[in-house]
Amino acid sequence: MARTLYDLAASNPELRFSPFCWRTKMALRHKGLDFDTIPWRFTEKEVIARTGEGRVPVLVDDGRWVHDSWQIALYLDEAYPDRPPLMRSPPERAMARFVSSWCDQVLHPILRSALLLDIYNLVADRDRAYFRESREKLVGAPLEAATMEGSAALKALTQALQPAEATLNVCRWLAGDEPGYADHCLLGSLQWARVSSPQPIIIGSDSAVGRWFERMLDLFDRYARQTPTVSGGALDLHLAPAVGQG
Amino acid sequence: MARTLYDLAASNPELRFSPFCWRTKMALRHKGLDFDTIPWRFTEKEVIARTGEGRVPVLVDDGRWVHDSWQIALYLDEAYPDRPPLMRSPPERAMARFVSSWCDQVLHPILRSALLLDIYNLVADRDRAYFRESREKLVGAPLEAATMEGSAALKALTQALQPAEATLNVCRWLAGDEPGYADHCLLGSLQWARVSSPQPIIIGSDSAVGRWFERMLDLFDRYARQTPTVSGGALDLHLAPAVGQG
Numbered sequence: 001m002a003r004t005l006y007d008l009a010a011s012n013p014e015l016r017f018s019p020f021c022w023r024t025k026m027a028l029r030h031k032g033l034d035f036d037t038i039p040w041r042f043t044e045k046e047v048i049a050r051t052g053e054g055r056v057p058v059l060v061d062d063g064r065w066v067h068d069s070w071q072i073a074l075y076l077d078e079a080y081p082d083r084p085p086l087m088r089s090p091p092e093r094a095m096a097r098f099v100s101s102w103c104d105q106v107l108h109p110i111l112r113s114a115l116l117l118d119i120y121n122l123v124a125d126r127d128r129a130y131f132r133e134s135r136e137k138l139v140g141a142p143l144e145a146a147t148m149e150g151s152a153a154l155k156a157l158t159q160a161l162q163p164a165e166a167t168l169n170v171c172r173w174l175a176g177d178e179p180g181y182a183d184h185c186l187l188g189s190l191q192w193a194r195v196s197s198p199q200p201i202i203i204g205s206d207s208a209v210g211r212w213f214e215r216m217l218d219l220f221d222r223y224a225r226q227t228p229t230v231s232g233g234a235l236d237l238h239l240a241p242a243v244g245q246g
Numbered sequence: 247m248a249r250t251l252y253d254l255a256a257s258n259p260e261l262r263f264s265p266f267c268w269r270t271k272m273a274l275r276h277k278g279l280d281f282d283t284i285p286w287r288f289t290e291k292e293v294i295a296r297t298g299e300g301r302v303p304v305l306v307d308d309g310r311w312v313h314d315s316w317q318i319a320l321y322l323d324e325a326y327p328d329r330p331p332l333m334r335s336p337p338e339r340a341m342a343r344f345v346s347s348w349c350d351q352v353l354h355p356i357l358r359s360a361l362l363l364d365i366y367n368l369v370a371d372r373d374r375a376y377f378r379e380s381r382e383k384l385v386g387a388p389l390e391a392a393t394m395e396g397s398a399a400l401k402a403l404t405q406a407l408q409p410a411e412a413t414l415n416v417c418r419w420l421a422g423d424e425p426g427y428a429d430h431c432l433l434g435s436l437q438w439a440r441v442s443s444p445q446p447i448i449i450g451s452d453s454a455v456g457r458w459f460e461r462m463l464d465l466f467d468r469y470a471r472q473t474p475t476v477s478g479g480a481l482d483l484h485l486a487p488a489v490g491q492g
Contacts, residue, residue: 098410098413162351167344
């Protein structure tokens with residue numbers, strides 16, 4: 001077996017915080033495929049130059065290079081049809097695509113704002129100038145000014161998570177009755193905060209999303225739960241019940 | 247057959263603009279069930295008092311009263327298992343719940359802001375004071391100040407629709423390979439604007455959502471397309487392609 005994943009790492013190479021890499025690691029575990037990870041830093045563009053992109057995750061599977069978390073998910077289901085599918089049916093594929101895009105477009109701007117300084121503080125020294133410059137360009141302000149305060153982030157995240165809360169109030173998993181790629185996408189987003197934040201930004205566990213997150217952390221021999229975190233790992237979700245709208 | 251739906255109507259009783267009522271009307275057509283609609287105005291609370299809610303849709307099916315669009319969808323699949331299912335599988339049910347909540351939480355605040363004055367202008371005279379008071383309380387400002395300008399609404403809507411655009415770039419319907427209740431939910435939201443706005447707020451048709459919307463309008467003998475509208479019915483969606491995020 002030669003299957004390796006370039007996985008974004010902090011100064012401490014054991015800290016792995018990328019939401020997109022978490023999608024792929026959960027997907028590989030879901031398929032039951034062994035893999036090694038290579039810690040990769042933001043500025044190591046040359047190492048993955050053959051992808052034509054400067055971003056991870058990048059999977060090298062027996063010599064075949066695949067990049068972009070969505071493309072990797074499609075590749076895994078196509079290359080390993082005898083393993084448990086990440087997306088079992090057209091509705092599940094639609095749900096996975098919708099949830100992955102919703103994470104990118106709705107949750108990530110909030111989480112990014114909340115975590116800017118935390119991540120600046122944990123990245124490798126050689127990555128700091130790059131991180132500051134690229135993120136300040138993205139958000140249009142200095143990191144110190146753009147970082148959202150904890151209670152504001154919690155309020156925005158609670159509101160943004162309502163579609164997941166409503167869904168998990170009627171379904172055990174976002175993918176329906178079994179976990180699927182849609183679940184791995186949202187796990188990745190919340191794991192980003194769980195790994196990076198020195199203090200839990202969210203307290204409580206009396207929500208459907210909170211209970212689901214605990215189940216996700218336990219999948220695959222507690223794979224996501226066991227990863228090192230800055231804080232020791234607490235991330236408790238406290239959400240108000242979803243409100244019916246008519 | 248005695249199956250009637252209380253359906254929110256304008257001063258002109260032919261104008262039916264409620265996004266939630268559209269979900270239910272599409273669901274009834276999807277199931278192939280005949281029904282009559284009763285035009286209902288915001289202030290006719292007493293007519294539907296037995297639901298314990300002051301909102302429509304309310305379905306009266308052979309004497310059985312069912313309210314709340316999501317509950318009606320569940321009821322229809324349960325009461326009519328031999329008819330085409332609105333939600334065929336647990337993943338499709340999850341997708342429907344997620345999309346309905348996402349419409350409520352993400353799209354509707356934008357559409358509501360864009361349409362406040364248009365709807366104020368079309369509701370029945372007896373509804374105007376109620377509409378102004380309840381909406382100004384909801385948005386915390388006078389209708390005239392809270393109404394979002396067309397180009398700002400277009401920009402916000404384009405951004406908000408990205409998860410649907412990404413999904414419809416890889417799937418023909420939000421529910422997968424056949425239209426389902428998730429599709430009817432988003433149709434309802436866009437139909438709200440299509441029926442109410444005196445000018446198309448969105449121009450163009452070179453997007454996956456735009457092409458999907460045309461297919462939705464053609465379902466069930468062009469049911470949603472044929473309804474009277476303030477403008478004559480144009481609502482063209484012009485969205486930039488979804489951008490990959492890693």
